[in-house]
Amino acid sequence: MTSPAPAPPAAAAAQSPPPRIGLAGLATMGQNLALNIAEKGFPATIDALSPYLDAGDAIVDGGNEWYQNTERRIEQAASRGILYLGMGVSGGEEGARNGPSLMPGGDFQAYSNIKDILEKAAAQTEDGPCVTFVGPGGAGNFVKMVHNGIEYGDMQLIAEAYDVLHRVGGLSNSEIADVFAEWNKGELESFLVEITADIFTVADPLEGSTSGALVDKILDKTGMKGTGKWTVQQAAELAVAAPTIAASLDGRYLSGLKDERVAAASVLEEEGMPVGLLEKINVDKKVLVDRVRQALYSSKVCSYAQGMNLLRAKSVEQGWNLNLAELSRIWKGGCIIRARFLDRIKKAYDRNPELANLIVDREFAREMVQRQGAWRWVVARAVEAGISTPGMSASLSYFDTYRCNRLPANLIQAQRDLFGAHTYERIDRPGSFHTEWTKLAREGK
Incomplete structure (x- = not known):
């Protein structure tokens, strides 16, 4: 998704609002999300998108993406003056069509540019639209x-x-x-x-x-x-x-x-x-x-x-x-x-x-x-x-x-110390300790 798109000629603008968002790579959820946004009064007009993005445009990735990929793309986009959001979308086919939960993260300015669109497209509850700016970087995809x-x-x-x-x-x-x-x-x-x-x-x-x-x-x-x-x-x-x-x-x-x-x-x-x-x-x-x-x-x-x-x-x-x-x-x-x-x-x-x-x-x-x-x-x-x-x-x-205030992890620590000298802590005094377990056990016998 991109926003804003290039403004149309003045004559065309008088007939319909300029397109502000376009969707590409549409599978089942993407198609329904496009229809959802269009019904709320925001054309999703792919033909109006130019093949190149200008500085200040925003890319929004609404797929299930590994969060580090999003962070890498944020840096790449920023080097060209482009804003980037990685936005989690949940709701399945019906949710995408009628109102999903949206989890955008990345560039806050990119979110601000389309906040009104996302708030109207998202599911609505008594506590407001099911969308919020999650956080920077890949936070949206991680959530x-x-x-x-x-x-x-x-x-x-x-x-x-x-x-x-x-x-x-x-x-x-x-x-x-x-x-x-x-x-x-x-x-x-x-x-x-x-x-x-x-x-x-x-x-x-x-x-x-x-x-x-x-x-x-x-x-x-x-x-x-x-x-x-x-x-x-x-x-x-x-x-x-x-x-x-x-x-x-x-x-x-x-x-x-x-x-x-x-x-x-x-x-x-x-x-x-x-x-x-x-x-x-x-x-x-x-x-x-x-x-x-x-x-x-x-x-x-x-x-x-x-x-x-x-x-x-x-x-x-x-x-x-x-x-x-x-x-x-x-x-x-x-x-x-x-x-x-x-x-x-x-x-x-x-x-x-x-x-x-x-x-x-x-x-x-x-x-x-x-x-x-x-x-x-x-x-x-x-x-x-x-x-x-x-x-x-x-x-x-x-x-x-x-809920257990005493686990058998004390035995595991003893085992680790015996075979690997990994040391252990005591409950009665501070510091780390190591014991020659096998030697003491043989001496005890």
């Missing part, structure tokens, strides 16, 4: 990357909830549709929960309405575009724990091994491992539904907490000064991870911009404590039944590790 990482976690957790409801509770597709529709009226209200309810109501269009739900005919092999992998890589480089997001990525990798999984099931069955449930769990459906709801909610809080901590760590590293409350606000509408509880996440960071973790915000802490019994029950029953719940399990382990 969109983490958004997608949270999205990976959200989708994995919802799939696990479905699996437990179906395999442990024996709920039909119709019952599961009703459950998700009901959940969407409460604390779990979100775009992904809403569309999940719809998915379970769709019959196979190729076989007719009596042939069953379409979702049952879909191959259990998940695709991906790479942003989830980038998120996990960045978490590792910044030493930020993101186990829920990592588990969701691993889940996609394992889903891709369809032939190997089928073969493994056959081999293990021959050795006595049943293909179905390892243990039958007898539980009332209503009780199961309520406990899975609580487990899903608690796990989602952990996933969002991990994403927010990653954003904060990168902001500190790069000096971006990201406003986590404001990012929560622009995710409330238009984007894939939009959810009711984002408003509460915003309020948590409004109360304390330096909040170490969503888990220790008093409101979220109270809810996690109230729901942890049901959460543990669901994970334990899934393990007993042989149902894989990597996302929920990772979230629960994250919660238990984060």
Whole structure:
């Protein structure tokens, strides 16, 4: 996208407003975003664009781009007097057409030039348009990357909830549709929960309405575009724990091994491992539904907490000064991870911009404590039944590790010091220490 474009002759200008923005490289979302902007009164007039940009023009990259590429292009554009924005766009095909969440970062002047366009094109909520200037450099692209990482976690957790409801509770597709529709009226209200309810109501269009739900005919092999992998890589480089997001990525990798999984099931069955449930769990459906709801909610809080901590760590590293409350606000509408509880996440960071973790915000802490019994029950029953719940399990382990004031890491430090002389710290005196562990152990014997 570019702005401003060359002004048309005076006669033409009298008939229509001069084009201020043009879009190129249009895939599904790009086409709909172009229509969205045009409907708001800003022509997207590709023919009016000159083949060369003049000083002061702005380029806006609205794709999922690696943030360092954006920073390199900002420098290249600046050398020619051109402004540059790397803008994350979330909302899918419908969001792009009717109002996405926009995450522009880069040159603030470039944002200012088209701020009015973006604010009208973005999704609208009671807190305003779902767009804000995220920060300098590649901040916009990085925020969109983490958004997608949270999205990976959200989708994995919802799939696990479905699996437990179906395999442990024996709920039909119709019952599961009703459950998700009901959940969407409460604390779990979100775009992904809403569309999940719809998915379970769709019959196979190729076989007719009596042939069953379409979702049952879909191959259990998940695709991906790479942003989830980038998120996990960045978490590792910044030493930020993101186990829920990592588990969701691993889940996609394992889903891709369809032939190997089928073969493994056959081999293990021959050795006595049943293909179905390892243990039958007898539980009332209503009780199961309520406990899975609580487990899903608690796990989602952990996933969002991990994403927010990653954003904060990168902001500190790069000096971006990201406003986590404001990012929560622009995710409330238009984007894939939009959810009711984002408003509460915003309020948590409004109360304390330096909040170490969503888990220790008093409101979220109270809810996690109230729901942890049901959460543990669901994970334990899934393990007993042989149902894989990597996302929920990772979230629960994250919660238990984060709340633990004494971890077994003391033993790991002792091991590292024994085989590598890496030293360790003591709890009773300052400084670093090294011990000849093997020598002392032999002397003790």
